[in-house]
Every structure is written in structure tokens, then in C-alpha cells.
Amino acid sequence: MQIELQRVAPTYIEPEKISTSHIWNEVLVFQPGEKIQVVAPSGSGKTSFIHFLYGMRKDYSGTVSYNNQDIKTFNAETFAVYRQQHISIVFQDLRLFAEQTVLQNLEIKCQLNPFHSESKIEAMARQLGIESKLNKPCKTCSYGEQQRIAIIRALQQPFEYLLLDEPLSHLDQVNREKVMDLIAEEVSLRQAAVILADLKPTDYFKADKTINL
Amino acid sequence: MSLTFKHIAPFLTTGKNKASRWLSYFGLGIGVLLLLSSIQMYININGLLKNKNPKKDGYDYIPVTKNISNENMAQSHAFTEAELLELQKQPFIDDAAAFLSNKFVMKANGGATLPFSSDIFVESIDEKFLDTLPPSFTWKEGDQVIPIIIAADYLELYNTVFAPSRDLPQFSEKSLTSLLIGIDCEGFNGTERFRGNVVAMSDRINTVIVPKSFLTWANNHYTHAGNPEMNKILLKTRDANNPALLSFLQEKDYHINKDKTKFGRVKQVLQAIVSGLAGFGVLVILLAMLLFSFYLQLMIARSKENLQLLLTIGYSPQWLSKTVSKKWIPVYVIIILCATLATAILHWSFQHLVMNNRDELSPFIHWIVIAVALLLLILSIVVNYRLVRKLLYKL
Numbered sequence: 001m002q003i004e005l006q007r008v009a010p011t012y013i014e015p016e017k018i019s020t021s022h023i024w025n026e027v028l029v030f031q032p033g034e035k036i037q038v039v040a041p042s043g044s045g046k047t048s049f050i051h052f053l054y055g056m057r058k059d060y061s062g063t064v065s066y067n068n069q070d071i072k073t074f075n076a077e078t079f080a081v082y083r084q085q086h087i088s089i090v091f092q093d094l095r096l097f098a099e100q101t102v103l104q105n106l107e108i109k110c111q112l113n114p115f116h117s118e119s120k121i122e123a124m125a126r127q128l129g130i131e132s133k134l135n136k137p138c139k140t141c142s143y144g145e146q147q148r149i150a151i152i153r154a155l156q157q158p159f160e161y162l163l164l165d166e167p168l169s170h171l172d173q174v175n176r177e178k179v180m181d182l183i184a185e186e187v188s189l190r191q192a193a194v195i196l197a198d199l200k201p202t203d204y205f206k207a208d209k210t211i212n213l
Numbered sequence: 214m215s216l217t218f219k220h221i222a223p224f225l226t227t228g229k230n231k232a233s234r235w236l237s238y239f240g241l242g243i244g245v246l247l248l249l250s251s252i253q254m255y256i257n258i259n260g261l262l263k264n265k266n267p268k269k270d271g272y273d274y275i276p277v278t279k280n281i282s283n284e285n286m287a288q289s290h291a292f293t294e295a296e297l298l299e300l301q302k303q304p305f306i307d308d309a310a311a312f313l314s315n316k317f318v319m320k321a322n323g324g325a326t327l328p329f330s331s332d333i334f335v336e337s338i339d340e341k342f343l344d345t346l347p348p349s350f351t352w353k354e355g356d357q358v359i360p361i362i363i364a365a366d367y368l369e370l371y372n373t374v375f376a377p378s379r380d381l382p383q384f385s386e387k388s389l390t391s392l393l394i395g396i397d398c399e400g401f402n403g404t405e406r407f408r409g410n411v412v413a414m415s416d417r418i419n420t421v422i423v424p425k426s427f428l429t430w431a432n433n434h435y436t437h438a439g440n441p442e443m444n445k446i447l448l449k450t451r452d453a454n455n456p457a458l459l460s461f462l463q464e465k466d467y468h469i470n471k472d473k474t475k476f477g478r479v480k481q482v483l484q485a486i487v488s489g490l491a492g493f494g495v496l497v498i499l500l501a502m503l504l505f506s507f508y509l510q511l512m513i514a515r516s517k518e519n520l521q522l523l524l525t526i527g528y529s530p531q532w533l534s535k536t537v538s539k540k541w542i543p544v545y546v547i548i549i550l551c552a553t554l555a556t557a558i559l560h561w562s563f564q565h566l567v568m569n570n571r572d573e574l575s576p577f578i579h580w581i582v583i584a585v586a587l588l589l590l591i592l593s594i595v596v597n598y599r600l601v602r603k604l605l606y607k608l
Contacts, residue, residue, distance in 0.1 A: 056525070076524065076529070076530045076606065077529055077530065077531055080524070080527055080528060080529035080530070080532075081529075083525075083526065083527030084527040084529075095522055095525065095526075097224060097519055097522060100223055100224065104223055104224075107220075108220065108221070108224065108523070108526075109526055109527075111216055111220050112216065112526070112527055112528060113527070153526075157527070
């Protein structure tokens with residue numbers, strides 16, 4: 001699978017921001033296995049960029065394509081196939097099931113198209129220090145814990161692209177390192193590409209390319 | 214491991230609003246029971262009230278005239294060609310023909326053997342409508358003997374009422390056919406004498422029938438005005454008790470012999486009652502399905518955020534629709550199965566306890582009832598699936 005951007009620009013952003021951007025209105029191709037870091041200050045469109053790539057928003061000009069197919073033409077079923085098999089995501093706002101337990105949040109993704117056995121969930125939770133929270137409702141976890149839950153959830157499926165939107169914003173140094181180690185390990189297992197958007201270059205992420213938005 | 218409803222159940226708010234869910238189940242059950250029982254009763258009525266009159270060739274023959282009331286007495290009561298054609302076109306009428314009657318004065322006398330004299334009337338109809346047609350029932354111009362077919366009832370009336378009152382001899386059917394009576398026809402050409410010979414009796418037609426060739430000739434010969442208007446029509450139908458036929462005749466204000474159609478009138482009323490009941494059953498089913506659809510809409514609205522998130526993380530809307538709607542298939546199966554069983558028990562009780570095991574009714578429910586139950590099951594599943602799918606695609 002290959003993701004390509006052809007002169008993509010949000011329809012709501014000021015023209016001067018577009019002209020200074022290295023992403024908006026440019027032609028970009030993200031190859032499998034690449035580690036891309038997108039850096040930009042708050043409010044410059046990082047989350048919009050990640051959402052455009054994931055097909056969650058259509059308020060942009062230009063074309064985002066998967067395998068040379070404009071994703072604006074995809075229906076919900078086609079997106080479901082890509083999201084089960086080719087592309088995974090950690091949202092900035094995490095998007096967890098607040099009322100369900102941590103384990104249910106992870107299992108619901110694992111059961112859809114499992115890459116690991118369910119026992120791996122516990123191992124990952126232990127690795128990131130949240131194994132004691134597995135049977136607790138998600139809403140009782142701190143934001144940092146929820147960030148780690150969202151990351152583990154994203155790693156339960158096969159993918160060729162992993163989209164990360166400020167995934168470490170509420171983590172301390174120790175947990176940042178643990179999370180990035182786990183991500184690197186899982187990405188390497190799948191030989192997948194990572195596109196990470198953050199406010200500044202992320203520690204412990206060895207990017208092949210850093211693009212200023 | 215394949216995904217099932219069990220996996221997504223914790224993410225859906227299904228437990229709330231139990232009352233409306235159970236009420237819709239109950240309503241669906243009652244509605245299906247009403248509908249299936251009505252269909253079974255409809256079939257029972259048809260079976261029990263089939264035409265009881267013996268039919269020689271599988272058809273009923275009904276004479277039809279126009280109703281004569283105080284209000285329309287002065288008008289013509291003849292049928293037009295268009296009205297005859299309309300009758301012939303009806304799907305429940307197999308054939309129809311007009312009677313032809315005499316338009317001149319006819320008198321019969323029995324001569325020395327049978328001392329009586331009376332004005333008479335005669336009629337003709339297409340030969341295909343006659344139940345007995347001896348080869349001698351023909352007439353051509355110049356023939357002095359007119360073959361006659363009379364209603365079997367007439368001979369009975371003559372032998373039991375007329376003959377004893379006048380001290381006249383009684384006749385067997387066979388002896389009557391050997392008798393020749395005098396027939397005088399009066400008109401423009403004066404009075405001419407013919408001889409009449411009863412050649413057959415009819416159980417079907419309650420009149421005096423002569424060959425059409427004679428009556429057509431005689432009407433022209435004695436009146437110079439041709440045949441009279443069509444005042445009476447004979448209908449040939451598979452079932453004189455067919456409610457559609459009776460409704461049509463009522464609507465047209467045509468008069469028929471009520472005895473021939475009495476079962477039909479009873480059937481008409483019963484079928485109307487049962488149809489009303491079936492209509493009520495359909496209404497209850499619709500209301501129950503509507504109530505259940507509200508429950509589903511509420512469930513999906515309450516689970517909206519979770520369902521949206523499931524779609525966002527890669528769950529297919531089609532899979533979700535199928536899985537969510539499949540959850541209620543066993544419920545529908547149980548409800549419709551119970552209603553069918555209840556119908557079978559009711560029907561069995563009716564056949565066994567009310568009808569005393571009469572042969573016309575099978576103790577088992579008709580296959581149409583089972584087919585309708587299956588159809589309702591399929592319909593419920595499809596409607597449910599389409600509703601859930603529509604709601605999920607809207608998210």
C-alpha cells in the first residue's frame with residue numbers, strides 16, 4: 001500500500017499558512033517502512049492532516065490516495081477494510097470507550113483482525129505499566145494511562161502505516177521511552193511506515209524525515 | 214475466532230427500555246396469531262360452505278333479472294347488449310345468455326284426454342345451457358309439432374295440485390312425453406294451431422322451453438316486430454356462492470333466486486368478519502414492528518458514540534448491521550412459532566370440539582397459514598436488518 005498527497009490543503013486555513021507549509025499544497029508520497037515526523041505548533045493543522053490521511057475528514061482541496069485511489073471516493077465498507085488491515089491510528093483525543101474496561105477497549109480491536117494473540121495484550125500492558133488497570137473502567141484511568149491504552153490498541157492489528165497524533169503528550173520521560181520502544185518493535189515486525197505528528201521533534205523516535213507543517 | 218454479537222454487546226445500550234421491547238414482542242405475537250387464525254378461519258369457512266347443491270357438470274346456472282321496485286316500475290327492465298357483454302366478461306361468470314320469450318298470444322289445450330285450456334308462455338335459450346337435450350328438440354318452418362322441455366317441478370305441481378283439483382289424470386314423466394297437446398298461436402296472421410310434445414324435463418331451468426328456431430320465426434310471423442327485449446339472463450358459474458359474484462350482482466341491483474345463493478350470503482358475511490379480523494391483525498403487527506423499530510432507534514441513538522467509534526477503528530457497517538439485527542432472529546422465530554402453534558391448537562379445538570371432527574375440515578392447519586407465517590418471519594428479519602443498516606449508515 002502507498003499513501004500519496006497531491007496538493008492537499010485544508011479549505012478553512014489561511015493562504016499564508018499554506019504557502020509556508022511543506023505539506024499543504026505539496027506532492028508527497030509516503031513509502032512503506034518510512035519514519036516520518038511532522039512538526040508544527042498548535043493550531044497549524046496537525047490533527048487535520050492525520051484525519052485527512054485516515055479518511056475522517058473531507059474538507060480539503062487536492063487528493064489523498066491509497067494505492068492511487070482517491071479516498072474521497074471510498075465508501076464506509078472500503079474504509080473498514082483499510083482500517084482493519086493496512087492503517088492504524090492513535091488519535092490525539094484518544095477516542096476510547098470510556099464506560100468499558102481497559103481490557104474490553106483492547107480486545108474490541110484485537111478481535112477485529114488480530115495480529116497478536118490476546119495474551120499479548122497483557123504483556124504489552126505490563127511493558128507500559130498499566131497491567132493493574134486492565135479490569136478498571138477506562139474513564140477511571142489518568143490521561144497518561146489512557147494514552148498508553150490507545151497506543152496498545154493501535155498495535156493489535158496488522159498495518160502498513162501507523163498514524164500517531166501527539167501520542168506522548170501526557171507521558172513522562174520513562175514512559176515515553178517505553179512507548180517508543182514498543183512502537184519501534186511492533187513497526188519493525190510489520191515493516192510498516194510511521195507518520196508521527198507532534199509539537200516538536202519527539203525523543204526516542206528515529207525519524208527518516210522531519211517535515212514542518 | 215469469528216466475531217459475534219457477544220463481542221460488541223458491551224458497547225451497545227440494549228438493556229434499557231425493556232418495557233417497550235417486551236410490549237413489541239407481545240404485540241407482534243398477538244398480531245401474528247390474529248392474522249394466522251383469520252386466514253385459517255377464512256379457509257375453514259370456504260371449506261364448510263362450499264356449494265351443497267348437486268351440480269351435473271360442475272356449474273351452477275342462475276337466472277338473473279332486473280329488480281322491479283315501486284320506484285322503477287315504469288321503466289324498462291330489459292338488459293342491453295352491453296350489460297350482457299359485461300356479465301360475460303366477469304371472471305366469476307363462465308357464460309351468460311339471454312332468454313328469448315314469446316311476444317304473441319299462445320294458448321294450450323289438452324284436447325279430449327286432458328280437458329283444460331290455458332294461456333301459456335314459452336321461452337328459448339341457447340342449447341348449450343340445457344341439461345337435457347333429446348335429438349327430437351328441433352323445429353323448422355312448416356313443422357306442426359313443437360318440441361317442449363318443461364321444468365321437472367312443473368310436472369310435480371301438475372300431478373300434486375292441478376290434476377287433483379280438476380279431476381284430471383296424473384302422468385308419469387314417460388307417459389307425458391307420449392302426449393300431444395294443442396297449441397294455438399295468435400297474431401297478425403290470425404290463429405294457427407300447432408301440436409306440442411313434451412320431449413324432456415329439466416332440473417336446471419324453471420320454465421317452458423321451445424326451440425329457438427320456432428320462437429324466432431313465430432315472433433316475426435305473428436308480430437312483424439322481431440324478438441322482444443332481453444328481460445332475463447341465465448348465468449353459468451363455477452360457484453353460485455362466490456362472494457365476488459354476489460357482490461357484483463348486488464352492486465348492479467340484479468335480482469336472483471336467493472335460495473341458490475344462501476350459502477354465499479352467509480359466507481360473504483363471515484368472510485367480511487374474518488377479513489376485518491385479519492386486517493386488525495395486520496394493523497397490530499405493523500404497530501408492534503413500529504414499536505420495535507422505536508426501540509432499535511433508541512438503542513442505536515443511545516449507543517451512537519460507541520457505534521461511531523467502532524466504525525472509526527475499522528468495524529464494517531455492513532457487519533455491524535448484520536450482527537446487530539441477527540441478534541433478534543431467534544426472538545422473531547420464537548414469537549412466530551408460538552403464534553403458529555397457538556393457531557394450530559385453536560384450529561384443532563375448533564375442528565374437534567365445535568365441529569365434532571367433521572370430514573370437511575382437516576384437524577391440521579392449512580399450508581397457506583404456514584406459508585404466511587414463514588413470509589412474516591422473513592419480512593420481520595428483512596425489515597429489521599434494513600432499519601438497523603439505515604440507522605448505522607446514517608451515523
